[in-house]
Amino acid sequence: MNQTVAFSFALLFVSNALGQQVSASLDRASTSIGESVTLSITCIDFSPSSQPVMPSIPGLRFASAGTSRQFQFVNGKRTSSYTFNILVTPLKPGNYSISPVQVQHKTRLLKPKPLTLRVQPANQQPKNDNGLSQYAYVRLLPSKTSAYVGEVIPVEIQLHYIDGVNVQMPELTADGFNVAAFPKHKQSRMQKDNRIYQVLTFRTAATPLKAGELQLGPVKQSMVLRVRQRKSRRSPFNDPFDGFFDRYQQVPVKLEAKAQPVKVRPLPAANRPAGFNGAVGRYTLQAKASPLEVTVGDPVTVSIQISGQGAIESLNLPKLDWPGFKSYEPSVTTKKDNPLGLLGTRMFEQVVIPESDTLAEVPRIEFPYFDPIAGRYRVLAKGPFPLKVNPGDKPVAPTIAADSVPETEEPEPPPQTDILTIKHYLGSLGQATPLVARPGYWLLQAIPLLLWLGALAWRRQANALANNPRLRRERQVAERTRAGLAKLDTLAESGEAGEFHTELADLLREQIGLRLDIPAEGITGDIVHSPAARQQFSEDTRDDIRKLFTASDQASYAGSQTTGEMKAHLALLKELFCALR
């Protein structure tokens, strides 16, 4: 794997005997001519005697961009770091190795490991049709353009923008590749043509799944640009505040970087070792077996560690089918040394059980893989491990240790020699869809909710009525009037003049009392002379009131009235009520 891949995991340390360290990193692995990147040289637990000595590299220009200092207290231990930021501006395309940077500490010179910077020609900046490319553009930068099937290709996607918000994750089209999820992006700044760009760097890994001329990309990325609005000229008629508070326009854009061709070669069929299971990368192998003296039937644990660069998480061990040993499936754990999982260690714990005391060794462990840099297969091997197996009377069934808590959904099993037989009762058939996913369930569940909401509304209305005596009286009088008019109809039909006029006078008092907001009791025909009645009732209304009260008084003294007269009074009363409303 080339140095660019190594660069992707860029924190490289050189330690001295006293624990002081110096490290160097670049904020991006790839850039274009004229686009600066920041080189950070960090001195941990010491202050350098002078500025770091930068190498003279034709095609690169170095300029100081300031220093920063940090202190940390962790568990009572104090750590300090002193960082030099250096702006590196490339002048020519190519792959540069930034080496050797030297930092002076007292009388010694400390050197971090070299870094690699890939510089593209300046004309590779994509042009957008909408002319916004000066404000933002996206780049797709695979670390290589040719690879083997199964070889991991680190990929950088760089979004450059001057000002913007709502940046979405890049959408990478990669047919024929298996693409890892994007871990958290890195943010940095870059200067180009007197403009400062924000740079978001997204890193991922693409693993080609088939041979041929594949296309990695295009990559699309959406964001909202903030573009400064420019007025053509100032005019005294323009709003003086126009453009002062709202000088930026938000422009949603979908940026795109074109696809990059990747030539994918098949793994060679020649010299393919037995047991090769598709591992591609560069690895080392560690293995041990313990205990090395056992009784027949006792387990021996073989611990195997494969470390290196490649698709660590997909590494699997070849099946260890050793004659004379009973083997179980290995338990596997993975330790990733970078977010993409391209560096790390895969650990296998394999339990094997010697079935005979004639066995003298745990056989040799082999791990074949394809080295894409060398372009050939390699086989890592450890062992064999000498083993002493003592004869045993009764082999003891081994137990496999599990790292995690075993499933305990069942109670302690009783001895069972076969499955329990079928059931002869079908049981209640239900839909395969669970209750909670059926619309009918939610419909029914809404009923008590609606009941509660209805009760809540009713209670609010009742409270409003209780707190408003005027409204309450209006309702009571309306109810009384409705019932009274019906009663008057009946009384008029039956010719009960005395009771008719008593009821009529009562209804009249209730209505007048409500309208004048006075108690109904004691209201007589003289009420029409009161100032309130003069103010609120018209002359005709007052006449009608007086007429009805007079008729009522006459009926109580004179006694009899005809049904026709009573109906006429009732009609007058209804007209009066309409007028009063």
Add this chain to the structure above:
Amino acid sequence: MNPHRRPHRPQIRLGQALGLLAGVLLLADSSPASEAQFEEANRLYETGQFAEAAALYRAATTNGVSANLLFNLGNAHFKAGRLGQAMAAYHQSLRLDPRNPETLANLRFAREQVGIQPPPLTLRQRWLRRLSLGEWTILASGALTLLLLLLTARQLKPGAFAGKPLWIRLPAAGALATVLLLALAAADYFLDERAFVSTAKAVVRNGPLEESPESFKAQDGTELRVYDRKGEFLEIETALGQKGWIHSGNVELLVP
């Protein structure tokens, strides 16, 4: 005619309608066709025609499922030598009736035949799977309905609840807790992406293509956790941490 009965009629009709709605929407029905298929499948099973019995049990599931039907389907698969499909059916039965001792015993026995541990369950999963999702739903619905009825009663008769805040607070806490547990149980149910190897030696590859190199072989009945799908391939991991891609034709999914 008694005039006092008149106002009650609409209420009775409303109650009847609600009951009917509940019955139609929620309650189980019993299909004679399924019953007949079930009986016939049982007969085939008892005469040793396990594969045919399994096919008939499977056909009966199209009209509806029951824990017993899936249990028998698991038994028929097991007897036909299809461990992965048997385990999937037992698991599906347990999703309906999670504490059924016979299903648990048969699942345990099937696992012993496979000889590979299943992926471990978290404490939360073990706890939530003590009840089926239907039981969690009824529990949460009951608690929520009780709370809403009490709230309704409080609006109608505020005096009855005066000085008794716990009459509302306790049911509210119960409803909140059960609804939360229902949400967790539903997430566990619907996001349960498990599969069981259903062929004797299923090839697990490094990538989702037939040309991808073989990574390892998984035996029938191996329980897998499914992470992704690409075309006809599933990205899986075994309980022991082995990862790879397996053709979907080689596995029985817990949730097809």
